[in-house]
Amino acid sequence: MVEIVDTTLRDAHQSLIATRLKTEDMIPILDLIDKTGFYSIEMWGGATFDVMLRYLKEDPWERLRLIRERVRRVKLQMLLRGQNLVGYRHYPDDVVEKFVELSYKNGIDVFRVFDALNDVRNMATSIRKAKRLGAIVQGTITYTVSPVHTLEYYLKLAEEIASLEVDHIVIKDMAGILDPYTCFNLVKEIKSRLKIPVDVHSHFTGGLAIANYVKAVEAGADFVDTSISPLAFGSGQPGIQSLYYALPPELRPRVNMDVIREISAYLEKILFTKYKSLLDVKIFMPDPNVLEHQIPGGMISNFLQQLRQMNAEDRLKEVLEEVRRVREDLGWPPLVTPTSQIVGAQAFLNVINGRYVVVTKEVRDYVKGLYGRPPAPIKQEIIEAVLKGEKPIDVRPADLLKPALEDCRRELLEKGFNPSEEDVVTYCIFPDLALEFFEKSKTRQKNKIEKAVEELWDSVLGV
Numbered sequence: 001m002v003e004i005v006d007t008t009l010r011d012a013h014q015s016l017i018a019t020r021l022k023t024e025d026m027i028p029i030l031d032l033i034d035k036t037g038f039y040s041i042e043m044w045g046g047a048t049f050d051v052m053l054r055y056l057k058e059d060p061w062e063r064l065r066l067i068r069e070r071v072r073r074v075k076l077q078m079l080l081r082g083q084n085l086v087g088y089r090h091y092p093d094d095v096v097e098k099f100v101e102l103s104y105k106n107g108i109d110v111f112r113v114f115d116a117l118n119d120v121r122n123m124a125t126s127i128r129k130a131k132r133l134g135a136i137v138q139g140t141i142t143y144t145v146s147p148v149h150t151l152e153y154y155l156k157l158a159e160e161i162a163s164l165e166v167d168h169i170v171i172k173d174m175a176g177i178l179d180p181y182t183c184f185n186l187v188k189e190i191k192s193r194l195k196i197p198v199d200v201h202s203h204f205t206g207g208l209a210i211a212n213y214v215k216a217v218e219a220g221a222d223f224v225d226t227s228i229s230p231l232a233f234g235s236g237q238p239g240i241q242s243l244y245y246a247l248p249p250e251l252r253p254r255v256n257m258d259v260i261r262e263i264s265a266y267l268e269k270i271l272f273t274k275y276k277s278l279l280d281v282k283i284f285m286p287d288p289n290v291l292e293h294q295i296p297g298g299m300i301s302n303f304l305q306q307l308r309q310m311n312a313e314d315r316l317k318e319v320l321e322e323v324r325r326v327r328e329d330l331g332w333p334p335l336v337t338p339t340s341q342i343v344g345a346q347a348f349l350n351v352i353n354g355r356y357v358v359v360t361k362e363v364r365d366y367v368k369g370l371y372g373r374p375p376a377p378i379k380q381e382i383i384e385a386v387l388k389g390e391k392p393i394d395v396r397p398a399d400l401l402k403p404a405l406e407d408c409r410r411e412l413l414e415k416g417f418n419p420s421e422e423d424v425v426t427y428c429i430f431p432d433l434a435l436e437f438f439e440k441s442k443t444r445q446k447n448k449i450e451k452a453v454e455e456l457w458d459s460v461l462g463v
Contacts, residue, residue: 002217004253005077005199005225006036007237008267009043009067012227015203015236017271017278019051023063025270029263030070036263037255038074039223040110043067044103045078047337049086053426053433057440061106061422068107075136077110078103081337082122083398084115087429088338090370092401093125095408095428100129102422114140114172116339119372120160121396127164138199139166143173144334145294146327148376151185158190168197168223173212174336175296176205176235176286180215187219199223202237205296207286209238210246217251228260231267234284235296293320296335299344306348315351322347329382330366331374342366356385369393370400404428417442 013021026043033041044064052058068076083090085099100111111130115122123139130137139161141154158169169190171183187198200216202209202225213224226232229239240260244252271279290296300320307313323335326347333339342362349358365371367383369392383392393400408428412419417438419427427434 001251002221002247002253003039003223004037004240004255005201005223006033006038006041006227006240007225008227008231008263009033009041010046010048010079011042011225012231012236014047014051016231016234016283017275019047020055020275020278022056023058023066025274026063027066027070029266030067032259032263032266034071034073035256035259036074037253040075040077041071042077042079042112042225044076044108045080045086045112047086050430050433053430053437057437059437059441060426061102064103064106064108075109076107077112078108080111080113080126082113082115082126084122084338085126085429088341090122090397090401091429092404093398094403094405095425096125096398097129098405098421099425099429100126100135101133102425104130104133104135106422108135110136110138112138112140112170113166114142114170114336115372116142116336117333117372117374118142118157120157120164122372122398123161124164125398127166131165136168137164137166138168138170139164140170140172142334142336143171143178144175144332145177146332146375148332151182151189153375154186155189155193158194162194162196166196168199169194170199170201173200173202173209174334175290175294176203176207176209177291177294178202178212179208179291180211183212184215184219187216187221191220197222199225201225203235204233204238204286205235206291207288208291210243213238213243214246217247228263228267230264230271234286293323294335295320295323295344296340299323299335299340302344303348310352312352318351319347322350326350329379330363331376331378333366333374338362339366339371342371356382359386367392370397372397412438 009026013019049060052060052063083096085091085096113123113126118141127137127139141157161169171186183200187200190198198221200213200221202212216224225237226240226243227237229241232239240255244257303316303319304313307315323343326343327333330343333343335343345360346363349360350356364386367378367386368390405424405428409419409424412424412427423438
């Protein structure tokens with residue numbers, strides 16, 4: 001019998017409605033979610049932290065606490081980008097450890113830790129800290145397809161991750177390019193060799209995710225990731241309602257389908273009213289072309305927008321072909337945050353300006369080794385062209401970073417804030433966003449106090 005990790009409150013709305021689901025619209029279904037029988041809900045991490053501060057003007061920590069208050073039986077889970085945490089660059093170890101500690105303290109039970117390059121050195125600090133705290137840790141394989149990403153490559157990677165004493169191994173198919181028989185073989189071999197629980201996470205982008213899950217369950221997978229329709233399919237995860245009936249009765253998860261139907265009805269109501277403007281039919285449709293070019297839909301949309309601005313929309317095919325060449329040049333990195341942005345931006349510039357005539361800062365940092373060790377060696381001519389005689393580093397990137405936690409705390413105090421521990425960590429990760437958010441929160445609190453005082457005086461004076 002397989003267990004379910006539900007992604008409705010994180011990856012589903014991140015993939016399908018740009019991470020815009022507000023906390024106030026989650027609260028009405030939290031009591032129901034606690035009755036579903038899910039193993040866990042992935043409801044934090046990934047892009048949620050950034051989007052809440054930048055667009056929703058919500059405190060991510062407050063969302064975590066509110067959900068923890070209402071969901072007690074089902075485990076709370078987050079996606080953690082290893083040394084990148086919930087940001088887009090590496091942070092010092094003291095910031096990483098404090099973030100994990102506070103996430104656990106505020107309610108996270110399960111940490112799913114991955115690195116965009118599958119560099120296990122970038123996962124070790126957060127995994128070890130979470131394990132010391134007593135959390136459940138999922139060590140993650142970031143799945144992609146290339147000449148170097150063979151079955152043996154993934155099995156060796158799984159062994160390296162398992163050596164950190166993680167509780168589960170996750171196969172993370174973020175682009176929706178995993179196929180059913182590769183999935184079956186990978187799950188079966190990991191289970192056979194390592195005797196460790198396996199979770200399969202697949203997006204429906206290429207249209208194969210339900211088939212992947214059926215084969216994964218047949219191979220002995222312990223968990224699969226689904227969401228609740230209608231916030232499912234397309235570039236998100238498959239809907240639990242469909243997967244439930246795709247499995248034979250003896251392998252179906254023990255979930256409460258009546259409760260799930262109630263949640264589904266609620267989601268349909270708010271999606272087609274409050275979030276109607278965010279519903280894009282293209283995002284909700286599978287794109288089998290991704291199985292060939294392997295480029296996530298969001299990247300293609302971004303390319304099109306940039307090319308339209310330059311009146312060069314007819315060059316999209318060139319850009320997509322250049323993405324593959326840049327991946328090969330850079331050692332076949334998987335296309336996931338932040339490497340998808342690094343590869344995509346450079347491919348675009350190569351088509352517009354000529355190959356590596358203009359090189360982004362991120363590509364220089366990548367070639368220097370500041371993002372970690374790529375799956376295969378970077379081409380020597382690219383190293384020479386980009387670094388111009390400078391030598392790449394050969395240490396873990398975070399080893400070059402100075403502790404930052406106390407400096408961040410001091411800066412906030414100097415700016416007139418009285419920060420909580422959570423505020424300090426938020427500022428360490430997103431300094432500009434955090435300051436803007438803290439300033440507005442301070443103003444709102446001041447206005448609330450002034451209004452309360454005014455109402456008090458009115459009552460005293462009998463106005």
